[in-house]
Amino acid sequence: MVLNIWVTSPDTHSERRIDPLITVEQLKIKLEPITGILATNQRLTLFNSDVDSTPVAQLSDDSKQLGFYGLRDWQVIKVEDANPFSLTGQLSDVSQVEKFELSEAEYAKRSDTVLAYKQLHKVGRFAPPAPPPSSDPSKIQTTVEIPLNSRCEVESREEGFHKRGVVRFVGPTKFGKGVWVGVEYDEPMGKNDGSVQGERYFSCRLNYGAFVRPEKVKVGDYPVEELDLDDEEI
Structure with missing residues (x-):
């Protein structure tokens, strides 16, 4: 039979499986590498639980088997170091460790810090500011990868609402800078028939056409769906 016993010491707390037929001396030898306390310096006390302050027994006779002391499952064996010059318990006491402090000025002078x-790699707040958007027409994007005649869905100002149709035009226009996408909607939700300011870019029925920015267009296998009007397009 093997018992589950809690073993505590100044530096450790763990669950151990212990044979009650071994002697106290044999147990001390097993606990030496676990607790860091020499077997000859160990003082073992048996408790019913961690919160119990009244000891059940002192395991003081090295020749006795553990079963002699009535050892039971989930009891606690407290291991103390009888050596008054031992460093046991001090290794886990961080209050005795001198805290290293560095002023902001000293920290800023070091070259081995975050x-x-x-600063060296221009990261975070040290990154150079982003250049402002270019107003040079020659540097404005004039192409996007949106296939003509593909089904699409167009974002709306109304949250959760989209318009569906077919892409009929992709490219620059005379009425605005950059790339525009001409869409023929499934329903009369547009603003034109594919022409703006006398310039024709594609042909469709009146109020079925609209021009929107590429970022508002999602291409996919969207089925025909009845939608409402929006004032977002040109």
Whole structure:
């Protein structure tokens, strides 16, 4: 039979499976590498639980088997170091460790810090400002990858609402800078018939055509769906 026993010491707390037929001396030898306390310096006390302050027994006779002390499942064996000069317990006491402190000025002078890395590689707040949008017509995007005659869905100002149709035109126009997408809607939700300001870009029925920016268009296998009007297009 093997018992589940909690073993605690100044630096450890763990569950161990212990044979009650071994002697106290044999147990101390097993606990030495676990607790860091020499077997000859160990003082073992048996408790019913971690919160119990009244000991059940002192395991003081090295020749006795553990079963002699009535060891039961989930009891606690507390291991203390009888050596007054031992460092046991001090290794886990961080209050005795001197705290290293560095002023902001000293930290800024170091070259092996996160701050120095960010400064060197221009990361975060040290990154150069983004250039303003170009007003040069020659630098404005004039092509996008939106296939003609593909089904599409167009975003609307109304949240959760979209318009569906077919892409009929993709490219620059005379009425606005950059790329525009001409869409023939499934329903009369547009603003034109494919022409704007006397210039024709594609042909469709009146009020079925509209021109929108590419970022508002999603291409996909969208079925025909009845939608409402919107004032977003040109």
